[in-house]
Amino acid sequence: MSTSTETKIYEQVVHYFSDANLNWDSFMVGKLEQDDGWVELKVLVTFNKLKEALVAYATEKGVEGENNEKKLISILSEIVEKESALVPEDKMRLELLKPIEEGSELGVKVKRSTKYVKSDEWFEKTLHLSFSNREAAKASSVNDEIKNLMMEYGKVTLIRPRKYFNKKAKSRSERFVPKGKFLVEFETISDCEKAVESTSNSGKGIKINGSSVQVEKLCDYLAKKVQQGDFISEDLRKPGEKYKSFKETVDKKRNNRDSNKKQKKDEQKESNEKSKETDNSIDVDESSNTDNKRSLEDDVSSFEQHVQGCLLGFKTDKPIEKFATIKKAFNEFERVQFVEINSDNVGGIIRFKEPVAVKVCDSVITANPETKAIDIEGVSTQVFELSEEQVKEFSHRYSNDSKKKDRNGNSGNRFNGKSFGNNKRQRKF
Numbered sequence: 001m002s003t004s005t006e007t008k009i010y011e012q013v014v015h016y017f018s019d020a021n022l023n024w025d026s027f028m029v030g031k032l033e034q035d036d037g038w039v040e041l042k043v044l045v046t047f048n049k050l051k052e053a054l055v056a057y058a059t060e061k062g063v064e065g066e067n068n069e070k071k072l073i074s075i076l077s078e079i080v081e082k083e084s085a086l087v088p089e090d091k092m093r094l095e096l097l098k099p100i101e102e103g104s105e106l107g108v109k110v111k112r113s114t115k116y117v118k119s120d121e122w123f124e125k126t127l128h129l130s131f132s133n134r135e136a137a138k139a140s141s142v143n144d145e146i147k148n149l150m151m152e153y154g155k156v157t158l159i160r161p162r163k164y165f166n167k168k169a170k171s172r173s174e175r176f177v178p179k180g181k182f183l184v185e186f187e188t189i190s191d192c193e194k195a196v197e198s199t200s201n202s203g204k205g206i207k208i209n210g211s212s213v214q215v216e217k218l219c220d221y222l223a224k225k226v227q228q229g230d231f232i233s234e235d236l237r238k239p240g241e242k243y244k245s246f247k248e249t250v251d252k253k254r255n256n257r258d259s260n261k262k263q264k265k266d267e268q269k270e271s272n273e274k275s276k277e278t279d280n281s282i283d284v285d286e287s288s289n290t291d292n293k294r295s296l297e298d299d300v301s302s303f304e305q306h307v308q309g310c311l312l313g314f315k316t317d318k319p320i321e322k323f324a325t326i327k328k329a330f331n332e333f334e335r336v337q338f339v340e341i342n343s344d345n346v347g348g349i350i351r352f353k354e355p356v357a358v359k360v361c362d363s364v365i366t367a368n369p370e371t372k373a374i375d376i377e378g379v380s381t382q383v384f385e386l387s388e389e390q391v392k393e394f395s396h397r398y399s400n401d402s403k404k405k406d407r408n409g410n411s412g413n414r415f416n417g418k419s420f421g422n423n424k425r426q427r428k429f
Contacts, residue, residue, distance in 0.1 A: 005053075005057055006057070006079045006082065006083060007083060008053065009050070009053050009054065009057065009076070009079050010079055010080060010083035010084070010094075012049060012050050012053060013044060013050065013076070013080060013094060013110070014092070014093075014094060016028055016044065016047070016050075017039075017092075017094065017110075017111075017112040017116075018092075018157065018158075019116065019119060019122075019157075020122065020157035020158035020185055021158060022116050022118075023118060023119065023122055024158075024160065026334060026335060027333075029116070030332060031043060032111075032116060035109070036111075037111040037112065037115065037116070038097060038109040038110070038111045039109060039110055039111065040106075040107065040108065040109050040110075041073045041076050041077060041080075041108045041109065041110060042069060042073055042106050042108075044076065044110070045069065045072045045073055045076060050076075051072065054072045054075055054076060055072070057075065058071060058072070058075055063075070069106070070106065073106060073108060077096060077098070077108050080094050080096055080110055081096055084096075092112055092113055092114050093112075093113045094110050094111070094112060094113070095110065095111055095112075095113055096108065096109070096110055097109040097110070097111070120239035120240065121189075122158075122185050123218060123219065123238050123239060124189050124192070124219065125157075125185050125186045125187070125188065125189050125191075125192045126183050126184065126185045126186075126192065126217075126218040127150075127183070127184045127185075127186075127192060127195060127196065127215055127216065127217060127218060128181065128182075128183060128215075128216055128217070128218045128220075128221040128236075129146065129181065129182040129183075129184060129213050129214070129215055130180065130181050130213065130214040131180035131181070131208070131211045131212075131213055132180075132211050132212040132213070132214070133180070133209075133210070133211035133212075134178065134179070134180035135211075136180075136208060136209035136210060136211035137161070137178045137179075137180040137181075137182070137209075137211070138178050139209050142161075142208065142209065143159050143161070145208050145209070146159055146182060146184060146208065147159060149206060149208065150184055150186075150195055152198075153186075153191055153194045153195035153198060154186050154187060154188060154190070154191020154192070154194060154195065155186065155187040155188075155191065156184060156185070156186060156187075157185050157186065157187050158183075158184075158185040159182060159183070159184050159185075160182065160183040160184075160185075160235065161178055161179075161181075161182050162178070162179045162181040162182065162183065162235060163176040163177060163178055163179060163355075164176070164177055164179055164308075164355075165177075165308035165309030165355045166308075167308050167388060167391070172358060172362075175309065175358060176309070176355070183218065183235065192217065193217075195215065196215060196216065196217055199215040200214070200215040200216055218236065219238065221236070222236050222237075222238060226243075229249070229252065229253065230249070231244070231246050231249040231250075231306075232244075234353065234354065246303070246306050247303075250302055250303065303395045303398055303399055304391060304392060304395040307351065307391065307394070307395065308355060308391065309355025309356070309357055309358065310337070310351050310352045310353070310354065310355050310356070310357055311349055311350070311351055311352075311357055311386050311390075311391060311394060312330075312349070312350045312351075312352065312357040312360055312361060312383055312384075312385070312386070313347070313348075313349055313350075313383065313384045313385070313386050313390065314326070314347060314348060314349075314350060314381055314382065314383050314384070315346060315347040315381070315382045315384070316345075316346050316347060316376075316379050316380065316381045316382075317346075317379065317380045318346070318378075318379045318380075319344070319345035319346055320341075320345055320346070320376065320377075320379050320381075321341070321345050323339050323341065325376060325377060326339045326341075326348075326350065326376065326381075327339055329374065329376045329381070330350055330352075330360065333356075333359075333360040333363055333364075334352050334353075334354065334356040334359070334360055335352060335353045335354070336350055336351070336352055336353070337351045337352060337353045338351050339351075340394075349386070349390075349394060357385065357386075358385065360383070361383050361384070361385055364383050365383075
């Protein structure tokens with residue numbers, strides 16, 4: 001293997017510590033916050049892409065036990081130390097901290113030379129790519145192809161595929177399905193604008209895997225979504241701006257739909273009165289009940305799609321009453337939106353802000369394969385994926401409560417931490 005391979009391994013580690021990645025990687029940010037910016041190499045060598053590169057490098061070098069954790073840490077330590085020495089002082093580089101005790105390779109740590117500060121600059125430097133053929137976006141090489149093509153216009157710092165949760169998937173690997181859309185972040189705004197001008201505005205366009213790809217600035221794509229009244233997902237939102245929640249978006253569309261229905265009913269009623277065709281008159285109450293039922297079913301279906309992948313069930317061996325305790329524990333994995341606790345206080349549902357429930361469940365099980373549980377202040381807490389029926393039941397409760405809010409002019413019991421229905425307590429964060 002050549003030195004260029006060592007450089008690629010080093011650049012992969014640099015990527016984990018880069019501003020572009022840390023803006024979205026809550027796991028790495030959490031690790032940085034735990035130890036003043038230091039992260040142990042034994043954590044990094046568990047990352048699939050880096051681990052594969054290290055194992056391949058060790059195999060080519062003829063290192064015995066190339067898949068051994070200590071060996072991989074030792075190899076990575078040598079590469080980081082060597083490559084970081086070649087980085088100019090005015091550039092962000094990696095620094096190593098080795099334990100004084102001999103033979104304690106597992107304790108080697110690494111940090112970036114400059115402190116990470118969250119920035120909102122990514123928004124103006126990001127393009128939105130839409131594939132006309134979604135299947136073309138599923139190719140394993142698509143990220144590399146996008147990067148190689150976009151590198152013609154400037155340095156690409158991050159590529160984020162946009163995905164949706166497929167509840168009908170037969171395996172976990174099929175649950176997060178590509179939308180056929182990508183977010184591509186450049187190092188500078190001028191490079192981003194150059195890419196748009198050279199591809200989209202010129203009419204030249206681009207093709208990847210035989211599919212036409214629409215290229216536009218993220219800000220322009222977002223403006224269209226807002227104008228259409230669509231829900232704006234977290235990955236598209238401009239920092240500092242306020243957007244309607246999913247519930248508010250659904251409510252507005254439902255109100256518009258109900259308003260149109262009412263207008264049609266009034267027109268039909270007026271027409272019937274004029275023609276005096278009493279036999280064909282409309283029973284407004286019956287029609288209204290039917291429409292309300294259909295509206296509720298639509299809301300349940302919409303909300304069910306929205307929360308797919310965000311819900312995780314949990315069960316404890318002892319009663320646990322504090323919402324904040326559960327939130328704090330699971331925020332170590334991903335950002336929690338709210339927690340619902342059963343009336344017996346030994347289980348409930350956690351809703352995350354992103355569709356990461358499967359990821360969190362896997363992390364807990366991988367860390368504790370025997371118990372499949374984590375310890376929360378002395379309470380053993382098992383996690384499990386919700387069934388389709390449980391997701392539907394949760395969505396139905398949510399939509400029913402939204403209806404109560406519309407009728408009563410208040411939030412009912414859903415978000416105030418009091419009893420919900422006959423057997424639930426819930427708290428929003």
